[in-house]
Amino acid sequence: ETFGTQVLNWWKLLNPTWRQACPSGEFLQSGEGDWGVLDVSGRNGLLSVLACMRWWHDLGAEDMNSNPQWIYISKDVSWVV
Incomplete structure (x- = not known):
């Protein structure tokens, strides 16, 4: 697994259980519920996700704007924030 795939899988695990996924596995950007699972400090908080996204972007050998993941x-993440 690449670092990017690991970050993406981790992001999916961190999200609230009420978020619905498409058949492709991507979350729908709709719905309402408690976001408390992301409102934490430490290694599973939103700031850590943003830091990992930055590292992933910096590690990207290819044009990240053409990477579907x-x-x-x-x-x-922008929708959630």
Whole structure:
């Protein structure tokens, strides 16, 4: 697994259980519920996700704007924030 795949899988695990996923595994950017699981400090908090995204971007050998995993997580994290 690449670092990016690991970050994406971790992001999916951190999200609240009420978020629904498409058949492709990506979360729908809709719905309402408690976001408390992401409102934590430490290694499983939103700041850690943003830091890992930065590292992933900096490690990216290819154009990150054409990487489908990067595009998805960027849009989804932006929607959540």
